[in-house]
Amino acid sequence: MYLFNxxxxxxxxxxxxxxxxxxxxxxxxxxxxxxxxxNAKTPVVFDVLYRVLCNKYGxxxxxxxxxxxxxxxxILNKHKETxxxxxxxTEQTYQWYVDDMAKLNVxxxxxxxxxxxxxxxxxxxxxxxxxxxxxxxAQGHVLFDVDxxxxxxFLSGRSMKEMIAGARIEVADYKKxxxxxxxxxxxxxxxxxxxxxxxxxxPGWHLECSAMSSKLLGNSFDIHxxxxxxxxxxxxxxxxxxxxxxxxEKFANYWVHGGMLMVDGVKMSKSLGNFYTIDQVLExxxxxxxxxxxxxxxxxxxxxFTFEGLEAAKQTLDKxxxxxxxxxxxxxxxxxxxxxxxxxLEDDINTPLALSYIHELVNTLNKxxxxxxxxxxxxxxxxxxxxxxxxxxxxxxxxxxxxxDEAQEIEKLIAQRxxxxxxxDYALADKIRNDLKEKGIILEDSPQxxxxxxx
RNA sequence: GGCCGGUUGGCAGAGUGGCUCAUGCAGAGGACUGCAAAUCCUUGUACAUCGGUUCAAUUCCGGUACCGGCCUCCA
Numbered sequence: 001m002y003l004f005n006x007x008x009x010x011x012x013x014x015x016x017x018x019x020x021x022x023x024x025x026x027x028x029x030x031x032x033x034x035x036x037x038x039n040a041k042t043p044v045v046f047d048v049l050y051r052v053l054c055n056k057y058g059x060x061x062x063x064x065x066x067x068x069x070x071x072x073x074x075i076l077n078k079h080k081e082t083x084x085x086x087x088x089x090t091e092q093t094y095q096w097y098v099d100d101m102a103k104l105n106v107x108x109x110x111x112x113x114x115x116x117x118x119x120x121x122x123x124x125x126x127x128x129x130x131x132x133x134x135x136x137x138a139q140g141h142v143l144f145d146v147d148x149x150x151x152x153x154f155l156s157g158r159s160m161k162e163m164i165a166g167a168r169i170e171v172a173d174y175k176k177x178x179x180x181x182x183x184x185x186x187x188x189x190x191x192x193x194x195x196x197x198x199x200x201x202x203p204g205w206h207l208e209c210s211a212m213s214s215k216l217l218g219n220s221f222d223i224h225x226x227x228x229x230x231x232x233x234x235x236x237x238x239x240x241x242x243x244x245x246x247x248x249e250k251f252a253n254y255w256v257h258g259g260m261l262m263v264d265g266v267k268m269s270k271s272l273g274n275f276y277t278i279d280q281v282l283e284x285x286x287x288x289x290x291x292x293x294x295x296x297x298x299x300x301x302x303x304x305f306t307f308e309g310l311e312a313a314k315q316t317l318d319k320x321x322x323x324x325x326x327x328x329x330x331x332x333x334x335x336x337x338x339x340x341x342x343x344x345l346e347d348d349i350n351t352p353l354a355l356s357y358i359h360e361l362v363n364t365l366n367k368x369x370x371x372x373x374x375x376x377x378x379x380x381x382x383x384x385x386x387x388x389x390x391x392x393x394x395x396x397x398x399x400x401x402x403x404x405d406e407a408q409e410i411e412k413l414i415a416q417r418x419x420x421x422x423x424x425d426y427a428l429a430d431k432i433r434n435d436l437k438e439k440g441i442i443l444e445d446s447p448q449x450x451x452x453x454x455x
Numbered sequence: 456g457g458c459c460g461g462u463u464g465g466c467a468g469a470g471u472g473g474c475u476c477a478u479g480c481a482g483a484g485g486a487c488u489g490c491a492a493a494u495c496c497u498u499g500u501a502c503a504u505c506g507g508u509u510c511a512a513u514u515c516c517g518g519u520a521c522c523g524g525c526c527u528c529c530a
Binding site: 009026027028029030035036037038039040041042043045072073074156157158159205225226227228229230231232233234257258259260261262265266267296297298300301302304306308309312315316319322323325326344350352353355356357358359360363366367421424426429430433442443444445446451453 | 457458459460461466467468469470477478479480488489490491492493494495522523524525526527528529530
């Protein structure tokens with residue numbers, strides 16, 4: 001298995017520290033508002049990686065952690081804007097997020113830790129850094145001393161000189177070096193906070209992931225993931241904290257970063273009016289279409305979202321489910337996933353290549369004649385699709401949705417049309433078909449009779 | 456300004472130092488069908504640009520142009 005490792009800036013063979021417990025940590029969202037498309041892409045990509053790891057090492061030999069940041073100034077701002085309590089905001093947003101993930105068929109990670117439940121671990125980590133002289137106190141803050149770490153910047157590949165040249169680092173008079181970042185900061189009495197050796201305050205963002213990953217996965221683990229925008233400063237600072245607090249440990253061996261999501265070729269932003277939340281997009285297309293769409297581009301590339309692409313993904317799924325609909329009553333045999341698909345996914349999660357083989361498997365299924373061949377083709381397709389997290393739905397439900405009384409009415413019209421066809425009254429038969437088409441119901445004749453679908 | 460990444464056919468999007476060939480959508484033709492739909496078969500079109508290395512480059516190296524990302528919160 002191979003992964004593109006940001007540390008080495010190249011693809012390298014993945015060798016876990018412990019094959020019996022492969023450990024992965026992926027940065028999750030800050031819960032202050034509905035998750036947007038970018039917040040959806042990253043978990044979908046790492047969900048595929050999780051599935052591939054489970055397939056290779058066994059489900060019980062993989063530990064996957066994805067955190068929830070529930071203490072942050074953005075949440076504080078939301079509280080000021082809306083007047084809603086912090087707790088109300090984070091609980092509601094968390095629930096929305098979990099629901100969105102479920103719709104996208106993202107498997108639940110083994111742990112979904114919340115920052116506020118690991119404050120003690122964070123305080124311990126700060127104490128360790130102070131003791132090792134990698135941090136210092138100033139005006140109620142505790143700051144990480146970047147000058148205490150000679151190779152600070154090794155992950156993102158930038159030198160201290162460059163960072164200062166950037167000159168957009170927040171300058172504060174209490175910082176020894178402008179690049180020093182906050183580990184702990186003071187809170188006002190009306191702000192969320194916890195008592196600490198440095199007074200009432202709250203943790204800096206970077207600290208959370210270092211503390212939670214250490215607690216749940218250990219001081220050295222295999223994969224750390226996230227969007228490429230997190231490389232600097234977030235992941236760089238996590239490295240600084242964790243490596244300085246635990247000398248001799250490796251923190252994460254493989255850093256895996258997904259390309260940014262864009263909309264119509266440019267960065268998604270509220271000011272450009274091309275900002276979409278997951279639930280907004282799911283009003284226009286099934287969640288599975290969005291999931292498939294994310295997988296049509298290699299995760300490492302920037303991903304360009306368009307509604308045309310979303311519609312195309314939906315049509316692709318129609319094609320796939322059409323094939324499955326024909327063999328809906330066929331039992332699966334003992335076939336396993338297509339080896340080419342496993343190989344493609346184990347080669348740095350090459351989902352576009354894997355999908356091209358899915359198309360081939362669908363074609364094979366459509367052409368299969370004997371029951372034995374059909375069962376084999378169906379099983380291979382479903383087992384392969386499971387690695388990608390697609391085709392999990394019942395094909396009839398995919399096309400018909402949750403229809404109630406409507407179905408009986410349609411069946412009645414189909415019977416009428418069959419009668420008309422028998423009498424060679426094609427005008428009436430075509431009228432029934434066209435009337436239904438206007439209501440979004442498509443009829444398909446076959447030697448076995450007529451079936452219908454919703455479009 | 457600094458640091459990264461990209462540029463493949465009408466569109467989306469893999470991949471490869473030479474071979475017949477990604478794949479999908481769209482287009483063209485055909486089979487099946489009362490007609491459709493679905494499905495199947497056949498088919499055209501490509502590697503930004505200029506140099507270099509090589510027997511051979513879309514693929515490796517370098518320059519140029521263009522596009523995007525990061526450098527501040529961000530998945």
